[in-house]
Amino acid sequence: MGLFTKIRKKLTGASSASAQNQNYLKPDPLHPTLQENIQKIKETLGNSTDLMIRKIQIGKNRKYRIGIFYIDGLVDNKTIQKDIMKSLLTEILGTEVEEKISRDPLPLLKESILSVGSLKDIGDYGTFFSSLLSGETVLLVDGCEQGLALSTVGGEQRAITEPVTQTVVRGPQNAFTENIHTNVSLVRRIIKDPNLWMETRTIGRVTQTKVSVMYLKGIADEKVVEEVRQRLDHIDIDGILESGYIEELIQDNTYSPFPTVYNSERPDVIASELLEGRIAILVDGTPFVLVVPAIFVQFFQSAEDYYQRADFGLIRILRYVALALALLGPSFYVAITTFHQEMLPTTLLISLAAQREGVPFPAFIEALIMETTFELLREAGVRMPRPVGQAVSIVGALVIGQAAVEAGLVSAAMVIVVSVTAIANFTFPSFNIGISIRLLRFGLMFIAASFGLFGITVGLIAIVLHLCSLKSFGVPYLSPMAPFILSDQKDAIIRLPRWALFTRSKTTHPRNLVRQQPPQKAKPKPPKGEGS
């Protein structure tokens, strides 16, 4: 036990880890003279060339010197020109405001001159730099120990495009972008309710990434919201580059192949999760929004299940068949050809045996080779530069498909098994559950090669036990199957017609359960008495 802790400490460097605070974030107060401030700011930023400093003089006789600071590329230049420079330089000339300015410039600037939408006071270097570096323009007046931060966030960003990872045939075709403000607005445009609450915090000592927690007040479980807040506040890290960072830092169980946090890049999916009483965590810089608490069946639900008519909900069953195939395909093949040949009908057995006659490897090695090759191809397909994509697919099809069989390295049946497994793996609406299934597949293949169907059974029981032990923010991962909740079955494995989905799922403990009028009323009826 002691040894393990030691190794772990060595690996994580836990003994030497002590948070190093960044100097510039210390709340030193601003200096009263502009020149001193400019000096200090330049020094802190290392004379970085994208720091823009404009010194202008305003007022009667141009005797008030003002410094304008912004970072090139982060700001909207038009706003700076029109709403700041122009206001300051030209619009106050000769007005009564100009006379008052000598007394106390800042409130006057705020109230009567600057025509920027939002601004805030700053008094120290900490807020100065955080405002400056997040795209605001800072205004310092010579002789004042206060400054103004003006919201001029702009610059280039990606436009809203179609979702890449979760595509649907029917349904909204927009996806989140890298900008958190855009993402929030996309959700707000769907849910126009004052109860859609949002709180934002900055996480990451260096990256200062904005992370927003969004939930429907009155529907989301207050305890879970509080838990999310606590876990987010607990994070102390230098940088957050993707919501994956947050996911890993707040998830319940690190040593599990299964994801306990759901993510989506579709605003409609996030809106529907919010309506179910779940909590969305938006992270600046990534289109992928996290959703907690997550349950297992969620990863097998696609947005389209709700957009097509109810019969389409039956397709979900197909996904569970795909789950079984993707998880067990190769291991079943290995188990049956190695241990339980008697299970096959004789003709099939003979044809299989004929195919395997020239194959030099035991079924397990054969399966392992083919699965690994496939995983290689798949990984190559994701990582390679787009223009060479053709080459990989041709090589893949030829190597896996024909050449390997003709060369007598693998049997044709094995190729079929691997391809079916692969296709099945692509049917999951969530990419991350596919990763877990891929991992477990190899484990099951190994156990099937050693213990046949008995081994597979043991493996499956272990997986079920593990799934049962998982929780996501206090919600059992396998609910509504275990613990069994009858009323939630309407939207788990299958989806009942819309009029039957009149309560929200109980699994996430929402307080406000009723979603629409009861089914008796909601069920559409043909008009009476108008029969011909």
Place this chain on the structure above:
Amino acid sequence: MVKERISQSQLFALIIFFQIGSTTLFALGIEAKQDAWIAVFIALLAGIVLVWIFTEIQKHFPHQNLAEILISVLGKWIASPLIILYALSFFWTASFNLYEFSEFMVSTFFFETPISAILFLGLLLMIYSLFLGVEVIARSGEIIFPWFLGFIIIMFLLTGISGIIKPNQLLPIMENGVMPVLKASTQVITFPFGEMVIFLMYWCYVNNQQVIRKTSIWAVIIAGIILILSLILMITVLGAQLASNESISLFKVFQKINVGNFIQRLDAIGGAILFIGGFYKGLLYLYGSRMLIQTLFNIKAKHQKWLITFLVICLFCYILLYFKDVDFYRWVGLQINNKYVYPLFQITIPIFLLVIIKLKTKGKGIKKIQRM
């Protein structure tokens, strides 16, 4: 410490797993020949009475397990040896259960594999489940249960449409009078119905104490019906003589399944599924044994993993050293377990316990006893 909870449906699933568990490997009450199913039926009725007795004990002490009940009723000095005896008997039964499944696997599928390898895999799974606790075990039972039951029913149906059932094998009914049937049924009362005594360890976790008796009795009845059906299948497919000679009769029945020359030889899947029942049975016994020891010695949460590891290693070594072969195992099972061990722990002690409880509560009311 958060108290673990299991729900009504989970209890139901666990009881059925437990009852069907390893009993599928035996042709129960086959001493009564073709009347074996009647013997099981009679035993089922007696089993219901036993469940009534067990739940009556539980009713006086909701939220207490067997060890706590024994201590409350008999006092620490008399209860402690009894608890240890119970723990040992559970451990002993778990060893029987595991050995019979490992042996079953070796003798049917893995002729070359050493029994220790199979045992090791099963115990690995068991150790994992024990670490996860009763709530997770119950939940997993709830997930697997529909598959288990569905599979058994499908197997029965497939046997039915394979055209291998000869109903007149069941005749003549009561060829030699009632006595042989009754005699055979006494064996079946203790195995599997009397084994319900282990649920005195689990009933305390059920969140709705009112439904315990109803749920348990229904579960036992359904398990009994499945057992009777499987017996009828064995007898009608194999004939009483072959069914009693065959070491694993139900398995033999599955082997004979043949639908349209395509669905055939389902014994491998059958074996794997039967293992699930056996696994849960062994698990419940081992967990019961662990909880008894844990309660008696008041072992703290952080030391529990050592207790579990120790128990499982003991079990592994014990099984490998004790059981020489199947014949020895069956002899001990039938001659010692069924005649002396099971009746003592499943019938005699519980009835005594109930009588003492009834006498004590007569004037005082239940609450006083609990405080003792």
